[in-house]
Amino acid sequence: MRATDNQGSFLNRISIRRNQVVSMDGNHEQELEDIELFQKHVSDRFSDLLSPSDDTSADALLSISWLRKLLDVFLCCEAEFKAIMIMGRDASLISKPPLDRLFHELLDRNVKTLDVCNAVHHGVDAVRHFQKLAEIVVSALEQRPIGEGQVRRAKRALNSLITAMALEDKDGTGNKSTERAWSFGRRGGSGAVNKDRNPGQFRAISWNMAKGWSASKQIQAMSSNLVAPRGGETLALPVYISSTVMVFVMWALVAAIPCQERSGLASHYSVPRQLSWAQPMVGLQEKIAEEWKKKEKKGCSGLLEEIQKMEKLVQSLSEFAESFQFPAEPERLEEVANQVAELAETCKRMEEGLFPLQQQLREVFHRVVRSRAEILEALEQGGKSSTPIM
Amino acid sequence: MEDYKSVIPMQEGKxxxxxAAWHITKALVASDHLTDDLRKILTDLDSHLSAMPAILESEGVDFAEFERQLKHAEEDIMSWETNQAMAWDSGTEEAPKYVKFIDEILTLIESLRSLSNEHGKAKELLHRADRVLQLAMSWLEEELVHLLVQNKQFFEPEYMSFRSCGADVTYDESFTSVEEDTEEAPKRNSTGSESEEYVVDLVHPHVIPRLKSIANVMFASNYGQEFCQAFINTRKEGLDEYLVILRMEKFSIEDILKMEWKNLNYEIKKWTWVMKIIVKVYLASEKRLCEQIFGDNGSVSTTCFTETSKASMAYLLNFGEAVAMGTPQPEKLFRLLDMYEVLDDLLMDVDALYSEESGSDFRIEFHELFSKLGDFIEATFAEFGNAIASSTSTSPFPGGGIHPLTRYVMNYIKTLTEYVDTLNMLFKDQNVEDSNSGFELENGQEIPMTYLLRSITSTLEANLINRSRLYKDVALQHVFLLNNFHYIVEKVKGSKLGQFFGDTWIRQHIAKVQQHATSYERATWSSALKLLINNGNSMSKTTFKERSRSFSIAFEEVYKNQTGWCISDPQLREDLQISTSQKVIHxxxxxxxxxSANDSDKHSKYPVEDLQNYLLDLLQGSPRTLQHTRRK
Structure with missing residues (x-):
């Protein structure tokens, strides 16, 4: 009860009950102001993400650096939420209805967020795997002169890459049966025919989430009980805002990075449009959902800008490799050289960005763990002392 | 393929x-002092010489040699494709044929590359040579995977079959079914010494030289990336498979938080067991395998090791995080201590395995989990104290016997002594804060542990005293405390607990037991005994009759009540009966x-012998009454 600290009024001593009312009123204004500011900050931060002020292509929607900004936004909003709701607040307030229920739902969302963080962290490993294969393609096609040897080398890596991407798209768990098939076929007569099938690089990354775990179900569960509070419930609003940010960020991550089981991701979740502070988020959500729907039909391992770029280049280079005949036409070679340079650039951005992204995911993970502990502690304290302590 | 090395200098020299001749001729032609004839000869020579390189090429003498060798190589590689055995499975001692083969191809490629700018023919041959190299490399890559898979070995520890061992102290809230203490102290899985520094061969040693030579050849041919990818993926799959063999299941954090304690208990035991095997044995061996194969190429070795292990390690780490996120409950304490001890034991190993920059996050995370678990243990221990203090009841425990809470707490703290070093370490600071808590400590005692244990038993004693007040009968209050305190003292005396509580404590508590025994006797018999005493004089017949009758009623009342009460310890019961007998019978x-002058036999209902026998029925826990024996 910070507002009461400076009130030397004798009323304090006469009537605790009355004092409470007074102090609540004093608090209330401050509170409304804090919440107002919180809404504004959320809105501003997401506006920046929607249309970055410094227009560099590196920060394009769903690029690695954009995702890193998104995680920064999450961390900021989370910290502000805690400052408003937990710090310096009488714990008994949040442990009473209706806030207690909202906080318990928030805790549940927290836990699901942790699992999504882990799944995405794992998905980034899959993207690194793509990167390593793409780097082989670059190494092969950067050589001069380009002959069949180089092209075959590139083709082998490209096939592995296409397969890996397709597997990540399919279920993100790595398909055990396909994975295993090679170990029987290799020395057999028929196994030797398909020389470009590359056992070592064929599989998707398998040590993943628990069996049956589904990213899209998690998102759905996180958002299903998310209801905008009615006018009177002032303190419910920050909980709602914070949860909305949390769900949105997790949803965007799952859309961008390969993740276990993502079917129907776009239809499971939408940001409510009537709220003014959520407008930039609505804009982003629509853009991403649009992309997702487009991609879901033809398959994609993630909306990450770098992955999409890679997919396009891989497609084109793969066509080149399939139809290659020695010697290649100089114009075609020049075109390939440009594409290889682009692929190299994409790999470089992955090399520089993915590791910090994983570190940031871990930071988010630990932050959420801490917040959960703090909320639990506050709830427990509040539960113990249902009579306000002055 | 013969050596082209001799071919090349010859060609170059020519x-x-x-x-040189051409340059000299040109210079001579340009000089002014030549006769016309001589100038003509030199001019002819000049044009001949200038045409020479073209002639040389068109003659194709040396290229024919290149081509012959290349053709040979192409045939070789085709035969590998169709007849695998030829290149590999024949003999392991001699340097594999492919080493020489690749070496020659690489030399050929190098020569052709240097010529390819000037000669179309060289370009074409280079193209073919690159193709041969690529075929050989993809072949080697498959060979690598094949060797790794076929020669994969898994470490099978003697204690491989995971037994769900480790201390379990169960407390049934219903107070009805509590197992009698298993006297043999539950043996904790002290596998520490068994797996110490235990590096094994994860791949059969006889293929290591071959793997190494494949690595050398592929790296020399600039196919290092392919080698690493194939190696990492195959080894990672091996680790996944091993975890499946160890029956390590994957759970989400949500699963773990929602898991019933019984299952979580099992999973934690498995985790501590798996962690030890994975870190001490498997990963240490994996690291050595990488070092063996990549030799002095340290950075590649580190990358491959980290990439191979990180997903599995991340899962094991997250499991620990999830457990540390749970609610502190007393029954979790031993498993948490197990986890803490395992991490304490493994931190150095983890630091060594991931000593490079790329593994620094891992190192930090493991240390953080370690300290998180420490905090969680402290919270859980505090919760244990709270649980004892707040375990109350509104109805008295029937029969005044040993309360399940007493058994639970004592077995619990007895098990705690197995973790004495860890607990002393964890509660080092707490003890300083509470050092003036009034416990006098004897020399040589483990300070924090002593404090912890004594604070728990004091809480328990206070709880028992509160519970005893639920009995209306004062004698039964004392029976209850007698039983429970005696149990506590016996438990302390008969186990490692003794060394923490010390002789003084034990003496004090034996005295307490004695005191309750005395109080029990007094509460039971004092009023009845008063009837029997008459300052040494004989009493009147009516008084005698009256007193004798009153005594019989009082005795019957005691008999009715106290045959249903129970002193669980036979020795204690016997002692008490002897003491009672001495006082009452006497x-x-x-x-x-x-x-006797008052015709005592007629008026006293019970002969002394009968009374003596009846006394033996008391405190046996089977309710009886003497009503039916009244007046046959």
Whole structure:
């Protein structure tokens, strides 16, 4: 009860009950102001993400650096939420209805967020795997002169890459049966025919989430009980805002990075449009959902800008490799050289960005763990002392 | 393929000689002091010489040699494709044929590359040579995977079959079914010494030289990336498979938080067991395998090791995080201590395995989990104290026997002594804060542990005293405390707990037991005994009759009540019966004897012998009554 600290009024001593009312009123204004500011900050931060002020292509929607900004936004909003709701607040307030229920739902969302963080962290490993294969393609096609040897080398890596991407798209768990098939076929007569099938690089990354775990179900569960509070419930609003940010960020991550089981991701979740502070988020959500729907039909391992770029280049280079005949036409070679340079650039951005992204995911993970502990502690304290302590 | 090495200098030399001759001729033609004839000869020579390189090429003498060798190589590689055995499975001692083969191809490629700018023919041959190299490399890559898979070995520890061992102290809230203490102290899985520094061969040693030579050849051919990818993926799959063999299941954090304790208990035991094997044995061996194969190429070795292990390690780490996120409950304490001890034991290993920059996050995370678990253990221990303090009841425990809470707490703290070092370490600071808590400590005692244990038993004693007040009968209050305190003292005396509580404590508590025994006797018999005493004089017949009758009623009342009560310890019961007998029977006999003139046999209902026998029925826990024996 910070507002009461400076009130030397004798009323304090006469009537605790009355004092409470007074102090609540004093608090209330401050509170409304804090919440107002919180809404504004959320809105501003997401506006920046929607249309970055410094227009560099590196920060394009769903690029690695954009995702890193998104995680920064999450961390900021989370910290502000805690400052408003937990710090310096009488714990008994949040442990009473209706806030207690909202906080318990928030805790549940927290836990699901942790699992999504882990799944995405794992998905980034899959993207690194793509990167390593793409780097082989670059190494092969950067050589001069380009002959069949180089092209075959590139083709082998490209096939592995296409397969890996397709597997990540399919279920993100790595398909055990396909994975295993090679170990029987290799020395057999028929196994030797398909020389470009590359056992070592064929599989998707398998040590993943628990069996049956589904990213899209998690998102759905996180958002299903998310209801905008009615006018009177002032303190419910920050909980709602914070949860909305949390769900949105997790949803965007799952859309961008390969993740276990993502079917129907776009239809499971939408940001409510009537709220003014959520407008930039609505804009982003629509853009991403649009992309997702487009991609879901033809398959994609993630909306990450770098992955999409890679997919396009891989497609084109793969066509080149399939139809290659020695010697290649100089114009075609020049075109390939440009594409290889682009692929190299994409790999470089992955090399520089993915590791910090994983570190940031871990930071988010630990932050959420801490917040959960703090909320639990506050709830427990509040539960113990249902009579306000002055 | 013969050596082209000799071919090349010959060709090069020839070209140089021709070029030199041509330069000299040109210079001579340009000089002013020549006769016309001589100038004509030199001009002819000049044009001949200038045409020489083209002639050389068109002659194709040396290229024919290149081509012959290349053709040979192409045939070789085709035969590998169709007849695998030829290149590999024949003999392991001699340097594999492919080493020489690749070496030659690489030399050929190098030569052709240097010529390819000037000669179309060289370009074409280079193209073919690159293709041969690529075929050989993809072949080697498959060979690598094949060797790794076929020669994969898994470490099978003697204690491989995971037994769900480790201390379990169960407390049934219903107070009805509590197992009698298993006297043999549950043996904790002290696998520490068994797996110490235990590096094994994860791949059969006889293929290591071959793997190494494949690595050398592929790296020399600039196919290092392919090698690493194939190696990492295959080894990672091996680790996944091993975890499946160890029956390590994957759970989400949500699963773990929602898991019933019984299952989580099992999973934690498995985790501590798996962690030890994975870190101490498997990963240490994996690291050595990487070092063996990549030799002095340290950075590649580190990358491959980290990439191979990180997903599995991340899962094991997250499992720990999830457990540390749970609610502190007393029953979790031992498993948490197990986890803490395992991490304490493994931190150095983890630091060593991931000593490079790329593994620094891992190292930090493991240390953080370690300290998180420490905090969680402290919270859980505090919760244990709270649980004892707040375990209350509104109805008295029937029969005044040993309360399940007493058994639970004592077995619990007895098990705690197995973790003495860890607990002393964890509660080092707490003890300083509470050092003036009034426990006097004897020399040589483990300070924090002593404090912890004594604070728990004091809480328990206070709880028992509160519970005893639920009995209306004061004698039963004392029976209850007698039983429970005696149990506590015996438990302390008969186990490692003794060394923490010390002789003084034990003496004090034996005295307490004694005191409750005395109080019990007094509460039970004092009023009845008063009836029997009459300052040494004989009493009147009516008084005698009256007192004798009153005594019988009082005795019957005691008999009715106290046959249903129970002293669980036979020795304690016997001692108490002897003591009672001495006082009551002695007084009764004197009472009868003194009043023999009053026809005592007729008026006293019970003969001394009967009374003595009846006393033996008391405190046996089977309710009886003497009603039916009244007046046959």
């Amino acid at each position: 070209r140089h000689v021709i070029a 007084a009764y006999r004197t009472f009868i004897g003194r009043n």
